[in-house]
Amino acid sequence: MTFRLSVCLCLTVLFVQGQTRPAGPDVAKAKYWLVLTDKDQNSAPALSPMAIAQRKTQDLPLDDTDQPVSVSYLTQLKQAGVQPICQSRWLNAVSVQLTPEQYAQVVKLPFVKGIQAIDPAIVITSTALPANPQLAPVMSQIQAPDFTKAGLTGRFVNIGVIDAGFFGADSANALKHVFARDGVKRVRDYVNAPKTRNELFRTLESNADFHGTEVLAAIAGSDPVENIQFGLATDATFYLARTDQGNREYRGEEDNWVAAMEWMDSLGVRLINTSLGYAKGMSNPKDNYEPGQMDGHTSLISRAAQIAADKKGMLIIVSAGNEGEDRSWRIISTPADAQGVLAIGATNSRLWNRIGYSSIGPESLAYLKPNVSCFSLYGTSLSAPVITGFAACIMQANPKLTNKEVMAIIEKSAHLYPYGNNYVGYGVPQASRALALLRNQELPTVARSVKGTGKTMTLPVTTKDLAVSVFHKKDATHVLQQEAAKVSEGKLVLRRSADEKQTTVDLKTEVIEVIWE
Numbered sequence: 001m002t003f004r005l006s007v008c009l010c011l012t013v014l015f016v017q018g019q020t021r022p023a024g025p026d027v028a029k030a031k032y033w034l035v036l037t038d039k040d041q042n043s044a045p046a047l048s049p050m051a052i053a054q055r056k057t058q059d060l061p062l063d064d065t066d067q068p069v070s071v072s073y074l075t076q077l078k079q080a081g082v083q084p085i086c087q088s089r090w091l092n093a094v095s096v097q098l099t100p101e102q103y104a105q106v107v108k109l110p111f112v113k114g115i116q117a118i119d120p121a122i123v124i125t126s127t128a129l130p131a132n133p134q135l136a137p138v139m140s141q142i143q144a145p146d147f148t149k150a151g152l153t154g155r156f157v158n159i160g161v162i163d164a165g166f167f168g169a170d171s172a173n174a175l176k177h178v179f180a181r182d183g184v185k186r187v188r189d190y191v192n193a194p195k196t197r198n199e200l201f202r203t204l205e206s207n208a209d210f211h212g213t214e215v216l217a218a219i220a221g222s223d224p225v226e227n228i229q230f231g232l233a234t235d236a237t238f239y240l241a242r243t244d245q246g247n248r249e250y251r252g253e254e255d256n257w258v259a260a261m262e263w264m265d266s267l268g269v270r271l272i273n274t275s276l277g278y279a280k281g282m283s284n285p286k287d288n289y290e291p292g293q294m295d296g297h298t299s300l301i302s303r304a305a306q307i308a309a310d311k312k313g314m315l316i317i318v319s320a321g322n323e324g325e326d327r328s329w330r331i332i333s334t335p336a337d338a339q340g341v342l343a344i345g346a347t348n349s350r351l352w353n354r355i356g357y358s359s360i361g362p363e364s365l366a367y368l369k370p371n372v373s374c375f376s377l378y379g380t381s382l383s384a385p386v387i388t389g390f391a392a393c394i395m396q397a398n399p400k401l402t403n404k405e406v407m408a409i410i411e412k413s414a415h416l417y418p419y420g421n422n423y424v425g426y427g428v429p430q431a432s433r434a435l436a437l438l439r440n441q442e443l444p445t446v447a448r449s450v451k452g453t454g455k456t457m458t459l460p461v462t463t464k465d466l467a468v469s470v471f472h473k474k475d476a477t478h479v480l481q482q483e484a485a486k487v488s489e490g491k492l493v494l495r496r497s498a499d500e501k502q503t504t505v506d507l508k509t510e511v512i513e514v515i516w517e
Contacts (some may be wrong), residue, residue: 154233165209232389277333309340361422
């Protein structure tokens with residue numbers, strides 16, 4: 001299924017997350033991670049001088065996850081007729097394709113610690129500056145003009161984008177200003193043989209190859225023809241990686257994603273946007289992920305994301321997923337389930353509650369997912385890059401902030417904070433609040449709690465809206481249902497359900513938490 005963006009990035013669009021297709025025809029050979037036992041401790045770190053300097057500024061030590069995979073083990077695999085595809089120094093693993101006979105042989109090798117199937121069903125989560133440009137609706141929602149007035153445009157911030165393809169990026173009206181200043185420094189294609197920059201931007205294999213271009217425009221886009229701004233980080237520098245192949249029956253490879261992450265780490269890139277996710281669709285149904293495995297540590301891709309967050313100082317911003325209306329799934333996909341990444345959901349435009357397709361956070365997690373949300377009509381693919389631009393502005397304002405400090409500012413700037421939920425996280429980040437936090441200014445008091453008794457409660461509210469968003473919750477964070485509640489003469493009537501323990505009333509400029517007794 002495809003859509004066309006009505007806000008006019010002038011590109012054809014996006015396969016939506018939640019769409020899964022049958023796996024490819026080659027079922028004789030399946031793809032696996034081989035997790036290895038140890039490394040050569042004398043090997044040098046596989047990092048650039050800039051990356052090493054970045055680590056030192058953040059007081060992050062170099063460790064064995066920076067050392068390459070053992071050359072001896074790679075040689076022994078090749079001698080056994082097994083050709084490694086991708087290598088991961090973080091996971092100390094290599095990806096390979098194995099027949100059942102090869103699987104039986106490899107599992108017995110003394111240096112193979114474990115074997116884990118790779119899910120082939122990566123799904124794309126749906127894609128000179130003008131004077132006084134109009135703003136896309138989401139730009140107004142997150143208060144983009146406040147960053148503009150502060151001179152924050154992502155300048156001097158390096159952003160990595162891991163996606164499906166970047167067809168037409170160098171000629172898209174919304175991105176011409178980026179290429180005119182040589183804002184895309186390096187590109188890498190993990191799907192096909194290495195391409196030149198022009199080949200990557202001008203080779204079209206499927207409509208999925210537009211997806212990364214749409215994402216890039218949502219981070220940094222500003223179209224002088226339409227006189228509209230789509231993203232916040234108009235002056236950022238970009239590193240692009242294509243990891244997903246859209247013209248095959250199964251799309252995407254987890255090992256490509258990990259390889260791209262490690263490449264960007266080696267270059268010292270600290271901010272990553274990835275609008276890709278894994279859920280189900282294996283050629284062998286026994287290898288499908290189950291909803292219960294979206295726990296932040298079962299999938300190797302989430303483990304890699306957590307390593308990036310904890311040991312490499314990288315801020316990874318991931319689309320939460322578009323399975324909110326898929327009754328067989330509904331929840332976020334991996335790697336959005338990793339605790340260390342910033343998972344982004346999607347809201348409606350008028351009421352800032354969850355838009356129907358946006359994936360929800362599993363109740364089993366001990367932490368909140370999604371982390372925050374913002375408006376996107378066409379998928380969390382385009383809400384995640386908006387928040388990536390938001391993060392770039394914060395990092396420009398204070399380059400010394402760690403990834404976790406930037407993440408905390410984004411969460412605390414959101415309009416529902418501290419009353420987050422598993423539908424929209426802490427809500428929509430607000431630039432004015434982020435700027436106050438950057439300046440160590442005290443935030444205005446916009447959140448309060450009240451006690452509620454009985455089955456109904458009449459709550460006085462101050463709002464010009466005729467309807468407001470209400471989240472009915474079974475506990476502090478898990479939503480039973482959301483509703484658009486009517487405001488009449490400055491009053492809101494709340495009706496409590498049998499299992500309801502807390503209720504969040506979202507007035508946009510104020511949030512009221514009702515705690516039922």
